[in-house]
Amino acid sequence: ETEATVMRIRVLPGTHVQKDTILLEMSNPQVEQAAVDASLQLKAAQAELASLKVKLDSDLMTQKAGAATVSADYNQAERQAQTDKELYRLGVISGLKYKESSGKAEELSTRHEIERDRLTINQQSIQSQMMVQQAKVDQMRALADLKSKQLDALKVRAGIDGVLVDLPVQVGQHVLPGAMIAKVVQ
Secondary structure, eight states, rough: OOOOEEEEEOOOTTTTOOOOOOEEEOOHHHHHHHHHHHHHHHHHHHHHHHHHHHHHHHHHHHHHHHHHHHHHHHHHHHHHHHHHHHHHHTTOHHHHHHHHHHHHHHHHHHHHHHHHHHHHHHHHHHHHHHHHHHHHHHHHHHHHHHHHHHHHHHHHEEESSEEEOOOOTTTOOOOTTTTOOEEEEO
């Protein structure tokens, strides 16, 4: 698949081989480095995914705490407005005091709804951010798999069960892609 140098011949002509028998090992420093780089990029992308998840979860918890505070304030204001309404009917407090507590309850009701909406939007945002980062991890995994296969292809296998009849290469020889390097017959 790539240019390489024959490093080691493991089987000589005339030997019976299985399809997964390694006939010879080749080396290509660029392929080896690319495989290492791809593996490291995959690990970095996985670490970024984990870090992003922790950060987003932390942000979500902070927002949930804020929403819970607003919800508690809203419930308290609603109870106070109900109490003040009854006290106003009985003539114990002025209409101004009742309108003030009623206005505060309405304000907190609006803030409560806004916080719920923000929480929903934030959860959707978290999902999309996680999907983007997961796509990067998947992309790096595919690249790492490809580079690993290219590296593994430097170990030339028989491919079929049979007898190795020809091995026209020598240790140290530079081989181009597509060149015949071994012949196995059944």
